[in-house]
Amino acid sequence: MLTRRRLFCAALASSAFAAPAKAIILRSSWQTVNIGDITHTPGVLRLLDQHLPEATVYLWPSSIDRSVEPMLRRAFPKLKIAKGGIGENGEPDTPELKEAFAATSLFIHGSAAGVSAQNHMHAWHSTTRGPYGCFGVTVTLSSEAASTAMDPKLKALLDGAAFVFTRETKSLENLKSSGVSAKTMGFAPDGTFSFDLRNDPAGDAFVKTNGLEPGRFIAVIPRLRLTPYHLIRKTNYTEAEIQRRTGINDRHKEEDHAKLREAIIAYVRKTGGKALLCPEMTYEIDIIDPLLYDPLPADVKANIVRRKTFWLPDEAASIYRHAAAVVSSECHSPIIAAAQGTPCMYIHQPEDGIKGQMWKDIGLGDWYFDVEQATGAAIAERLLTLTGRPEAARRKVKTAVEFAREKQRAGMQVVRQTWLG
Structure with missing residues (x-):
């Protein structure tokens, strides 16, 4: 007698045969x-739209609240969204996800800090027997930042993949050194490099209301060493883990942000321009004042604009496109800026993992700084250099983004070939 799971799989196989x-x-x-985790999706959706325009795409999301779903539906009106999870029986637990499993012949794990949904990839493949792959992921040998460690289960899953494209070359090296034998492996930068959504009415209104003159302001994004997720949502952190994370953040937050402040002061005093202090993550709204704004000298404070509310990445992109530069301790705000043609600097913290390698990979290594190695003076000097030569800086970022998108295009050709069978 067939089990329920076998009946479900048989139905899928029958429909696929017909x-x-x-x-x-x-x-x-x-x-x-x-907003960086938001941009992964529309970036990869845009690539699919460009390179596989005839394909129907089902998005299987973890979270699309905070007005993200309407943003996606406006930009991709043909997109189908299948919410749900995998039950204990190994099957989709919602009607829309069952429909998606039945209708799809290729599974793509989108850009991420790791292979975050490996169990879902395995569940889809076990049910459909179809090909699967990863596009723009980080793969680490040991657990770091938001990346899971390579283990036998993950290696076996990647071995069976039709393709694995990593978002930086260090991850590709990790695949090779681990002996992963996916059919195709390569480098395809983070999907955010193809994020092209904008909300110009909201962005332009913010720029005008706050007296931000295009090309005459910088945007600066703070970050703590370890994201305080226990302050954002319910976690399984023990009290000891919370104390550990808080202790690391407290030890470094002043030194890290003093370097950003030095760059802000130099820019404002040298150019007379303004600085927009803004978040990539929700919690950063609360650290803008104590770590960036409050310690600034009075003459500089007069030229500071603070973003007091969270935003979607389409509005952020519409504002960043007007900036002279974006200076960020987070990874994805400068990528959003780069995609708009705006020069950008990434002040990388070691706790944020290996994804900073992307900047060197695409030719922006001299706009990348290790926060523990760089001085505030060096960051300020580089900022003044690139804002002092705006045309050259914009040419440089344009070349870098074109390179990233060419790598993505090459990866999408493999995706297309896999999809066509």
């Missing part, structure tokens, strides 16, 4: 408390 499924399922949209 009419080969040509839809794609994209597992993405990891969280909405970080």
Whole structure:
């Protein structure tokens, strides 16, 4: 007697035999408390729209609240969204996800800090027996930042993948040194490099209301060494873990942000321009004042604008496109800026993992700083150099983004070939 799971799989196989499924399922949209995690999805959706325009795409999201779902539906009106999870029986637990499993012939794990949804990738493949792969992920040998460690289970899953494209070359090295034998492996930068959504009415209104003159202001984004998720949502952190994370943040927050302040002071005093202090993550709204604004001298404070509310990345992009530069301790705000043609600097913290390698990979290594090695003076000097030569800086970022998108295009050709079978 067939089990329920076998009946479900048999139904899928029968429908696939009668009419080969040509839809794609994209597992993405990891969280909405970080505009960088939001941009992964529309970036990869744009690539699919460009390179596989005839494909129907199902998005299988973790979270698309905070007005993210309407933003996606406006930008991608043909997109199908399948919410849900995998039950204890290994099957989709919602009607829309069951429909997506039945309709799709290729699974893509979207850009992420790791192979975050490996269990879902395995569940889809176990049910459909279809090909699967990863596009723009980080892979680490040991657990770091938001990346899970390579283990036998993950290696076996990646070995069976039709493709694994990592978002920086260090991850590709990790795959090779681990002996991963996916059919195709390569480098395809973070999906955010193809994020092209804007909300010009909201962005332009913010710029005008706050007296931000295009090309005459910088945007600066703070960050704590370890994201305080226990202050954002319910976690399973023990009290000891909370104390550990808080202790690390407290030890470094002043030294790290003093370097950003030095760059802000130099820019404002040298150019007479303004600085917009703004968040990439929700919690950063609360650290803008104590770590960036409050310690600034009075003459500089007069030229500071503070973002007091969280935003979606389309509005952020519309504002960043007007900036002279974006200087960020977070990774994705400068990528959003780069995609708009705006020069950007990434002040990387070691706790944020290996993703900073992307900047060197695409030719922006001299706009990348290790916060523990760089001085505030060096960051300020580089900022003044690139803002002092805006045309050259914009040419440089344009070349870098074109390179990133060419790598993505090459990766999408493999995705297309896999999809067509």
